[in-house]
Amino acid sequence: MTAVSRGRGLIATMILIVVCSGVVQGYLTPLLPVVGAHVGIGGVGQNNLYLLSQVAFAVLTPLLSRWGDMWGHRRLLLVAVTSVAVGSLLIAARPTTATLAVGMVMQGAVVGFFPLLAGILRSRSPEHGRVGMSVLVGTLLLSLGTGGFVAGSLSDEHALAGLWTAVPFGALAVAAAFALPASTAPRAGRFNSFAALLLTLGLGSLILVLTEGSSWGWMSPASLLTLVASLVVLGVWVRVEQRSSHPLVDIRMLSNRRLAAVSAYTFCIAFGAIGFLGANAVYLGTEPGGDGFGLGLGARAIALVSLGMFVVGFAGSTLTPWLARAFGDRAVLTIGGCAGGLGFLGLCLFHATLPQYLVGALIVGLATGMFSASTRSLSVEVVDEAETALAVGVNEMAFSFGAAMGAAVIGALWAGHTSADGVVTGAGYQWAWAACAVVALVGTAFGLLFPRSANPSVPDAAAVGSAA
CATH class of the missing domain: 1.10.287 (Helix Hairpins)
Incomplete structure (x- = not known):
């Protein structure tokens, strides 16, 4: 086989596609206020665009996963990356309300990248599955932070310049998808x-x-x-x-104790670790009021804090295979859940200065990397090869719903604790951080339900070195 078909070449090619996914998911949200002002979209309209993208994410996750298992993972990956590339170009070339809406829906196809790549990786290079998945997750986290920072820096120079951030990465992802081999997993079934x-x-x-x-x-x-x-x-x-x-989605898959435990764990940890990201930016950018809540940072400083969290997440992701080898999968899930709870508890207690806040935020970032890598790897391994993309898709749905529910709960807690001028009070932040800590600990309990005896072997050090 060629280098792209197995091992290091295969993972390196996949990294190019994952970088595109991270940039696309990270670059547009911080630009919406500036772009909205330019094209005449108010706050409600910007929120509706965000809502539209979330609906696209939720709908396309099971559809692309199922189509990939039926018609070929590489074929559907080509469709997904092309959709993302065209949507990114549409938004950048002619930003209007209509093109933003259509482009963001087309960009929603990024949710299919991980399930489809997992299907190819499992069939073409199963011995590198754990390490490959952890490297891809770490790359995703780094590119999320980097994409937002680059786009924000470009828009500081010109309001709409940041919209071009994703265009070259989309083109690169299309080329990389053509270079990947087709998966060898069997195809079956009809579309419902x-x-x-x-x-x-x-x-x-x-x-x-x-x-x-x-x-x-x-x-x-x-x-x-x-x-x-x-x-x-x-x-x-x-x-x-x-x-x-x-x-379309085999509900009986959730009778698999391992997949059910992993999915429930993913929902709980994503509730805080991902649902908290928007709240993180708000707290960092809010000028300290009478109760001292807020740090008053500028946009670039906020982007740097977020990037720091993703860098720590990358470290947690790449360490996950070694931790699983040393302590087992259930221990890794437990450590990740406890880290998330500890990070949010730290934010509850220590948040008055940037160094204090960074301690809790970076621990949350570490938990994000650990749980993202471990759950995506485990969701691949707990089902038959023909259902790989669908199982990863189920995990991605749990991820998306956990994040959406976390953001909604934080928003509701904030709505009940605002001052007369609409600023979130200290109690609002405290309740939000506490809720995230509690749900993370509930996730830890689900992690403990993962069977200790069913622990697939992790690649040895030599295989890990050759893949990374």
Whole structure:
């Protein structure tokens, strides 16, 4: 086989695609206020664009994963990277309300990158699965932070210059996808269109209420009706999937104790570690008020703090295979969950100065890297090879919903603790950090449910060195 088909060449090519994923996910959000002012989109419109992207993420995750297992991981990866590249170019070349909306939906295909790459990696180079996945996750974290920092720096010079950040990375990802080999996993099944429609409607309405609940009012008729509708539609979807001979998502997969534990753990840790990222920027940028909450940093300093968290996350991700070899998978999950809880507890107690805040924030970053690498590796290994992309897709859905729920809960806590001029009070921050700490510890309990005896072997040091 060629170098791109196995080992170091395969992982190096995948890294190019993951860099594109990180840049695309990290560059646009900090630019929305500037771009919104330029094209005439107010705060509500910017929030609606964010909502649209979240709906695209939620819907495309299971669709791309299932299509990859049915029609070939490389083929669907080419479709996904092309969609992202074209969407990025559309946004940069002609930024309007319509092109931003269409482009962000097209960029939502990045959610398929990890499930599809996992399918190729498992079939072409299974001996490098653990190390390869940890390197890819670490690369994703670094490129998330770097993409936002580069885009923000470009926009300091010209308001719309940052929109071009993702364009060259999209083109590079398309070229890398052509260089990858096709996976050898067996393909089977048919696409269940009715299940896809139900899932799209159910997930879309659930994301809608999570995103808009704080502005509508959590107990308002609009919120309650949307929530009930989403639960009813998702309930019907579950029944359809259970009775289908060709399900879109095989619900029976969650009867696998290992996959169920990993998915529940992913939801809980993502609740704080990812749901907290927006709140992190708000706290860092808020001028200290009478209660002393806020650090008053500028945009570039905030980007540097975020980049520092992702750098520590990269270290945690790349250390995960060695930790799993030394202590086992269940111990790694437990350590990651405890680190997340400890980091948020540290923020509750020590946050008055930047050095104090950095201690807790960097511990959260470490937990982010550990859980991202460990859960993505384990979700690959707990199912048959033909269901690899779908199992990773289930984990990515748990990741997305955990992050969305965390952001929604933080928003609700903030909405209940604001001053007369709309500034979040100290109690709002304290409650948010405490909620993230508690949910992280709940995730640790799910990690303890992962069977100790079922611990796939981790590559030895020689294999690790050749892959990295």
